[in-house]
Amino acid sequence: MPAFDAILAARREAGLTQAEVAERMGTKAPAVARLEQALVTGRPSPSLATLNRYARALGKKLEVRLV
Template sequence: MTRERYQPVALNIDATRQRWSQNPAFRKAYAALADEFETLAELVRARQQAMMTQADVAASMGIAQASVARLESSAGSRKHAPSIATLRRYAEAVGCALVITLAPAAQSKSKGW
């Protein structure tokens, strides 16, 4: 039996997002999660600026690396939505402080945490 060689599918994230953004349902769903996406991106940015791996953060927080991975990818997940206490511990682990800001609705677009 001849085995087929694995051929990974090239994925261009920007092109894919641009193509999907043509769909009104996608735009609506994406907009509904914009704050979550921005918050999670901020977590990853802070970790990278601290020059830490997920394993480093996990060790500092006293949790498993898989838990940090789940936290950093939990956009829109009600099952894995982090608590403020967890976000605070993460912030401290990467040498930051957690700051939560409330703004009038008209100004709050894409402010995140």
């Protein structure tokens, strides 16, 4: 599974709405919607800091590896 697909799947698996993730991130639901859309389209590319905040909001840890 591509990394961005895994990130989006993690929210569904956590059973959280965009609004709930936004609250945990300290932002608004439309910002999370834009972030998720960016993950799908690749435009604009979210920063690692933003992806890390998203992961933490889901109770996950973001790891970046070059293998």
